[in-house]
Amino acid sequence: MKNGVRKAWMAVAVVFLVLLVDQLSKIWVKTHMELYEAIPITDWFRIYFVENNGMAFGIEAGGKLFLSMFRIVAVILIIFYIRRLVKDHYKTGFIVCVSLILAGATGNIIDSIFYGVIFDSSYPGHIASLVPWGEGYSSLLHGKVVDMLYFPLFSGSWPHWVPLVGGEDFLFFRFIFNIADSAITVGVILILLFYRKTLSYSLLSKTEREKLDKEKQEKESES
Numbered sequence: 165m166k167n168g169v170r171k172a173w174m175a176v177a178v179v180f181l182v183l184l185v186d187q188l189s190k191i192w193v194k195t196h197m198e199l200y201e202a203i204p205i206t207d208w209f210r211i212y213f214v215e216n217n218g219m220a221f222g223i224e225a226g227g228k229l230f231l232s233m234f235r236i237v238a239v240i241l242i243i244f245y246i247r248r249l250v251k252d253h254y255k256t257g258f259i260v261c262v263s264l265i266l267a268g269a270t271g272n273i274i275d276s277i278f279y280g281v282i283f284d285s286s287y288p289g290h291i292a293s294l295v296p297w298g299e300g301y302s303s304l305l306h307g308k309v310v311d312m313l314y315f316p317l318f319s320g321s322w323p324h325w326v327p328l329v330g331g332e333d334f335l336f337f338r339f340i341f342n343i344a345d346s347a348i349t350v351g352v353i354l355i356l357l358f359y360r361k362t363l364s365y366s367l368l369s370k371t372e373r374e375k376l377d378k379e380k381q382e383k384e385s386e387s
Contacts (some may be wrong), residue, residue, distance in 0.1 A: 172250045172347040182267035186343035187274060190310040194279070195293060197312075199230055199286040208317050211220040214340050215286065215308035232276040242266045249366065258366075264351030271344030272309050276362045280307035311340045 193213050197203070203211040217228050246266060277328055278301030286292040287366050302308075315337045365373065 168250055168253065171256055171259055173245050173310065174256060175250065175259050178260055178263040179267040179270065182264065182343065182347045186271035189312065190275065191344055193312045194283060194286060194310055196291065198288055198291055200288055208315060210314045210316070211312050214311050214339055216311060218309055226305050232273070235276060239266065239269050239273060242269065247297045254366065258362050261351045261354045261359060264347045268344040268348030268351070275309040276307050277305055278307060279310070280304070296328055309342070311342045313342060313346070314340045317356035
């Protein structure tokens with residue numbers, strides 16, 4: 165198998181596996197748990213069912229339709245970006261990291277596009293179920309994203325001498341997220357740790373990359 169084809173299949177495999185785990189976990193939670201129900205796993209980890217209209221980790225920003233369209237455009241751009249990375253023979257590790265980001269973005273898009281038309285509402289005292297197409301709690305592009313991973317690692321109170329929040333309680337880590345959010349986070353962190361130069365280079369125009377490559381070759385020939 166040619167190297168380019170192998171890298172392309174690697175990217176496809178990463179996206180498929182992340183989407184499979186992400187969607188299976190979301191569908192299970194959606195069809196087995198009431199909204200805001202929690203299942204303790206350990207003292208520091210719970211399956212806690214919430215839904216949100218926003219971006220990763222439940223952050224709200226802009227209207228629902230805007231967010232859905234933004235995600236779709238972002239996914240399309242990332243697909244073309246990965247295609248170029250494969251074509252230009254970038255490192256497999258970098259392609260995998262970008263594929264994780266693509267998979268995460270796509271996982272949340274699926275919720276936004278389809279969940280509103282295929283599930284009825286989740287709320288305390290009621291577990292949602294699959295319904296005939298179009299009879300769900302909302303319309304296309306207006307579905308809510310399912311989150312369930314909750315890690316309340318530790319809690320306490322801020323010292324009284326801390327300005328503004330002294331004496332108030334705090335909880336770390338209070339965000340609730342899903343597998344898709346995790347994939348995006350892992351992909352971004354790995355890129356920042358190991359592939360910052362590769363990312364910067366890949367975002368240059370073709371002319372700028374060719375110029376940089378030429379200068380690098382000239383320096384190597386001189387040495």
